[in-house]
Amino acid sequence: xxxxxxxxxxxxxxxxxxxxxxxxxxxxxxxxxxxxxxxxxxxxxxxxxxxxxxxxxxxxxxxxxxxxxxxxxxxxxxxxxxxxxxxxxxxxxxxxxxxxxxxxxxxxxxxxxxxxxxxxxxxxxxxxxxxxxxxxxxxxxxxxxxxxxxxxxxxxxxxxxxxxxxxxxxxxxxxxxxxxxxxxxxxxxxxxxxxxxxxxxxxxxxxxxxxxxxxxxxxxxxxxxxxxxxxxxxxxxxxxxxxxxxxxxxxxxxxxxxxxxxxxxxxxxxxxxxxxxxxxxxxxxxxxxxxxxxxxxxxxxxxxxxxxxxxxxxxxxxxxxxxxxxxxxxxxxxxxxxxxxxxxxxxxxxxxxxxxxxxxxxxxxxxxxxxxxxxxxxxxxxxxxxxxxxxxxxxxxxxxxxxxxxxxxxxxxxxxxxxxxxxxxxxxxxxxxxxxxxxxxxxxxxxxxxxx
Amino acid sequence: xxxxxxxxxxxxxxxxxxxxxxxxxxxxxxxxxxxxxxxxxxxxxxxxxxxxxxxxxxxxxxxxxxxxxxxxxxxxxxxxxxxxxxxxxxxxxxxxxxxxxxxxxxxxxxxxxxxxxxxxxxxxxxxxxxxxxxxxxxxxxxxxxxxxxxxxxxxxxxxxxxxxxxxxxxxxxxxxxxxxxxxxxxxxxxxxxxxxxxxxxxxxxxxxxxxxxxxxxxxxxxxx
Numbered sequence: 001x002x003x004x005x006x007x008x009x010x011x012x013x014x015x016x017x018x019x020x021x022x023x024x025x026x027x028x029x030x031x032x033x034x035x036x037x038x039x040x041x042x043x044x045x046x047x048x049x050x051x052x053x054x055x056x057x058x059x060x061x062x063x064x065x066x067x068x069x070x071x072x073x074x075x076x077x078x079x080x081x082x083x084x085x086x087x088x089x090x091x092x093x094x095x096x097x098x099x100x101x102x103x104x105x106x107x108x109x110x111x112x113x114x115x116x117x118x119x120x121x122x123x124x125x126x127x128x129x130x131x132x133x134x135x136x137x138x139x140x141x142x143x144x145x146x147x148x149x150x151x152x153x154x155x156x157x158x159x160x161x162x163x164x165x166x167x168x169x170x171x172x173x174x175x176x177x178x179x180x181x182x183x184x185x186x187x188x189x190x191x192x193x194x195x196x197x198x199x200x201x202x203x204x205x206x207x208x209x210x211x212x213x214x215x216x217x218x219x220x221x222x223x224x225x226x227x228x229x230x231x232x233x234x235x236x237x238x239x240x241x242x243x244x245x246x247x248x249x250x251x252x253x254x255x256x257x258x259x260x261x262x263x264x265x266x267x268x269x270x271x272x273x274x275x276x277x278x279x280x281x282x283x284x285x286x287x288x289x290x291x292x293x294x295x296x297x298x299x300x301x302x303x304x305x306x307x308x309x310x311x312x313x314x315x316x317x318x319x320x321x322x323x324x325x326x327x328x329x330x331x332x333x334x335x336x337x338x339x340x341x342x343x344x345x346x347x348x349x350x351x352x353x354x355x356x357x358x359x360x361x362x363x364x365x366x367x368x369x370x371x372x373x374x375x376x377x378x379x380x381x382x383x384x385x386x387x388x389x390x391x392x393x394x395x396x397x398x399x400x401x402x403x404x405x406x407x408x409x410x411x412x413x414x415x416x417x418x419x420x421x422x423x424x425x426x427x428x429x430x431x432x433x434x435x436x437x438x439x440x441x442x443x444x445x446x447x448x449x450x451x452x
Numbered sequence: 453x454x455x456x457x458x459x460x461x462x463x464x465x466x467x468x469x470x471x472x473x474x475x476x477x478x479x480x481x482x483x484x485x486x487x488x489x490x491x492x493x494x495x496x497x498x499x500x501x502x503x504x505x506x507x508x509x510x511x512x513x514x515x516x517x518x519x520x521x522x523x524x525x526x527x528x529x530x531x532x533x534x535x536x537x538x539x540x541x542x543x544x545x546x547x548x549x550x551x552x553x554x555x556x557x558x559x560x561x562x563x564x565x566x567x568x569x570x571x572x573x574x575x576x577x578x579x580x581x582x583x584x585x586x587x588x589x590x591x592x593x594x595x596x597x598x599x600x601x602x603x604x605x606x607x608x609x610x611x612x613x614x615x616x617x618x619x620x621x622x623x624x625x626x627x628x629x630x631x632x633x634x635x636x637x638x639x640x641x642x643x644x645x646x647x648x649x650x651x652x653x654x655x656x657x658x659x660x661x662x663x664x665x666x667x668x669x670x671x672x673x674x675x676x
Contacts, residue, residue, distance in 0.1 A: 001556065001563040013551035357547045360508060361606070362536020362564035364529050447503045450543070 003367065007374035010354075014347055021336070021343040022383035028333035029387020029422065030394060035325045036416035037395045038402075042318055052124025053099070053275040054288045055303040057081070057089065057295065063302060067309040070101055070273040072194050073113040077103050081301055082223040083269035089276065094291060097277040099124065102206050104272065105167040108177055110157045112150075112199050114167055116206025117141075122148070124277070126191050137161060138186030144205040148186035150196040159184055165199075169211060180209045192411065204263075213268035216243050220267050226300055276303065333429065340379050341433035344372065348440045355441045356449035369442040376434025377427055384426040388419065453517070454614050454646030455482040455505065460514035460524070462497075462504055474500045476671035477514070480664075482614070487640060487647045489657045492666030498650045501666065502616050505648070506539050507531035519613035536564035540607030540645070542636065544619035546599045548591040554578055554602045555587040561609035577605035581635055597628030604635055608643065615640055617649040621656060633659065 011018040058066040061078035068074045083100070090098045102116035119140040122132045134140065134148065138161070141148055149159060159165065163184045169176040182201050190196055207213055214222070217240060224231045243265075278288050288305060295303040355368050363371075392413075399410040462475040474497045482488050492498045503509035505516060507523050510531075516524045519538060523531055535541075548557045555574050562569035578584055581601035591599050600620060607615055617636060621629040633656060640647045649660070657663045 001559045001569055006560070006563070009549075009551045009556070353547075354549055357543075357549060358560070358564070359532070360506070360535075360541055360543075360547070361561055362532055362534075362539075362610075364532040364564070366529070367564065446508045447500070450547070451499055 003370045003374050004378070006358075007371050007378055010351070010371070010375055011378060014343075017343050017347070018379060021340045022379050022386065024336040024339045025333065025380055025383025025426070026387035026390055028329060028336045029384045029426075030390040031332060032326070032329040032422065033388055033391025033416075033419060034394055034398075035322070035329050036418050037391070037414045038410065039322045039325075040416040040418075041410045041414055042322075043314070052126060053097070053277045054305065055276040055278070055292065056273050056306055057098075057276055057301055057303045058273040060300070060302050063304040064309050064313060066273060066302070066304055067306045067313075069103060070275070071306055071310075073103065073115070073198055074194075077272040080270035080272055081274070082219075082226050083266045083271060084223060085226070085301065086271050086274050087266070089274055094279055095276055096279040097124070097275075099275040100203060100271040101273045101275065102203060102212075102271055104212075105169055105178070105209075107153070107157070107199050108166045108168050110153065111168075112153045112157075112197055114206070115198055115200050116203040117200055118203050121200070121275070124275070126193055126195055130191070132191070132195070133189040134186045135161070135189070138188075140186060141200065141202045142185065143183075144202050144208065145180070145182050146185040146202050146205070147182040148188060148200045149184055150188050150198045151190040152196040153199055154187045159187075161185070161187065167201075167209065178209050178211070180205070207264040207269050213264045214270065216240055216265070216268055219270075223267055333426075336383065337380065337429045337433045340376055340430065341436065343379075344376055344434060344437040345440070348372075348437050351441075352444055352449050353452070355444045356446045359444065359446040360450060365442045368444065369438045372438035372441045373431060373434040376437070377430040380426045380430035380433075381423065384423055388422070453481055454484050454486065454519055455480075455648065456515070456517040457481070457505070458515040458517075460504065460516060461512045462500060462509065463512055473672045475504065475511075477501075477669055478671065480669055482646045482648060485641070485644050485646055486662065487637060487660055488649070489660040489663045490648055490650045490666055491652065491657055491663060492650075492670075496666045497670055497672065498666055499618065501670075502618055502648070502650060505614075506541060506616055507535045532564070533566070537566065537610050538613050540610070540612035540615040542600070542603050542607045542615065542617040542620045544622045546591070546596070546603045546623070548599055548602055548606075550591050553588045553590055554583055554594070554598075554605075557591070557602055558606045558609050561606035565610045567610065574605075574609065577608055578602070580608075580639065581605045595628075597624050597631065600624050600628070600632050601635065604632065604639065608639055608645075611643065612645055615645050615647045617647060619651055620649065621651070621653065629653075629656070 056066055056070050058070065059079040059081055065075055065078055069077050086098060086100045089095060097120065099117060099121045103113060105114040106112060107114065119142070122134075122140045125131055138148065139146070147165070153159065161184055164181040165184070166181055167178045169178060182205060188195060213219075217236065220236055220239065221231055278291065292303045292305065295301055358368055358371075359365070395410065395414060396412040399412040402410055457477050457480040460475055460477045461473070463471045463473040466472050490498060490501070500509065504511050505518070507526070510528070511524050514524060515522055518534070521534065521538070523534055526534065549560060552560055555571070555578060558574040558577055559569045559571065562574065575584065575587065578587055581604050583598060583601055583605070586594060586598060591602070594602070600623070604620075615636070620636060621632050624632055636647065636649070639645070649656070651657055
């Protein structure tokens with residue numbers, strides 16, 4: 001019978017007290033695991049989701065809002081940029097790739113964000129070294145009314161290839177359902193990024209949805225104001241007349257729906273953001289910075305480095321919250337450790353005789369010290385392992401709920417490498433709290449205890 | 453020679469700082485396989501003597517030799533190991549651990565020696581004391597007689613050279629007293645173990661060839 005077996009016997013003898021103390025450790029560890037896993041998910045998510053492009057170009061305003069909306073599809077877009085701005089950006093010799101994003105609506109079912117974009121978006125890496133994969137029959141938005149959906153959308157809405165869906169204008173609260181329907185032509189493989197919860201539609205189709213194109217006059221005036229140009233009133237009148245004739249012809253000839261296919265003039269199109277990949281490899285970072293400062297000097301748009309914004313967010317907000325949560329859960333574990341100390345220490349007066357008996361049978365002082373310390377370690381480790389199981393169980397159960405409510409993608413089997421040091425930390429904690437009771441055992445006066 | 457005490461002195465310090473002598477034994481010996489009864493009044497130092505012999509309590513001076521090994525000068529940790537391997541102890545109040553079954557209590561007796569505890573031997577010992585059917589019972593599920601038999605099996609677990617029994621029949625009902633006594637004596641005879649048995653009972657004492665009165669060889673009480 002070894003030290004651990006003897007310690008385990010003693011724990012079992014005081015099973016209710018032992019269970020309660022181990023449970024208090026377990027609860028602390030459960031919270032710690034949940035914090036670590038969610039933190040790991042947030043870390044991964046924020047650090048991996050902006051890799052295929054160098055800059056996000058969007059309207060002037062909050063750079064963080066632009067990143068959150070474009071990359072994480074959280075919050076409302078700042079404003080829009082004229083489509084012409086996108087086409088001009090494309091022509092910039094320093095720009096290798098420019099991908100327009102039009103974000104605004106949500107799906108009627110499930111409220112997933114809609115992103116109008118072009119098929120080339122799917123050629124970008126979504127995390128370093130990883131490209132989008134699509135189902136076998138899937139295609140990346142070849143037609144105007146085509147849609148590619150993220151894996152979580154497919155799962156949650158139970159959508160399959162060929163299914164059609166409607167959009168709600170603006171946020172889900174607006175309740176205005178567009179008449180047009182998009183058809184699913186591709187389902188993305190899981191990426192562990194917000195793309196999983198996104199519905200991508202062909203940008204042309206997005207513009208053709210009724211109400212998405214700006215009224216022509218307003219669009220022309222806004223575009224001119226954006227570029228600091230004067231509006232040619234004569235030309236504007238002619239354009240408006242031509243447009244009215246076209247509209248009349250269009251409405252009398254076709255229904256709104258999949259096949260109406262009217263092309264929206266560029267002037268009436270807007271983009272929420274443009275993902276920009278700069279040319280060159282070695283000088284890419286440098287040219288990005290230069291490009292950013294050029295845009296900053298102008299008053300039309302801004303270019304933000306998503307990595308900078310994300311790391312700012314991580315350092316100043318997420319990082320602080322994480323530190324606070326880790327400190328809080330650590331305190332809970334320490335308090336549980338004190339609980340173990342109290343439990344073992346209180347039991348020592350009852351167990352003095354048992355210790356004296358073991359000493360009389362030949363157990364050395366170091367042996368009884370080790371037995372009591374083992375008890376503390378077993379309780380802490382038992383509680384810790386139980387806490388890990390409960391913690392991961394909690395994450396497993398909570399993952400789909402959090403996903404549905406916040407859009408944060410959590411792998412139910414997520415594991416944080418920090419957990420690996422949790423058990424050694426618990427052993428140290430157990431040794432600290434077990435030290436005084438173990439010393440009491442060490443100092444037990446065998447002769448006087450046995451004669452009592 | 454199984455036990456030899458030479459010039460053993462032990463005293464305790466009183467709260468007022470004075471010294472209270474308990475033992476002052478010039479010579480006391482038990483031969484191999486010998487079974488000796490020790491009688492003495494309460495407070496005469498019987499328990500202290502057993503504690504000193506077993507190495508639980510260190511002596512102030514003198515030599516204690518058990519099976520050829522002098523233990524008084526040993527470091528405490530070595531004495532503990534020696535006690536585990538060479539001395540069996542049967543207490544008046546059995547002192548079984550309540551969380552352990554009969555079998556586990558015997559195994560516990562083996563756990564502090566360098567030899568690997570043997571479940572087979574533990575079972576054999578429990579069979580020897582007639583408890584082969586009570587292996588997995590815990591002390592509170594057993595009668596006092598059965599508990600003391602488990603204690604006897606535990607004392608024999610490491611094949612000791614000396615068995616110390618402190619009033620082993622005092623807490624046992626009359627029907628079981630003789631059984632326990634015979635068990636102890638037979639086990640010691642069969643295993644060639646010397647035994648020092650402390651008792652108040654004349655009934656017990658008269659069954660032994662050698663009966664020693666502590667006050668007769670302990671000079672502290674001789675002076676009193």
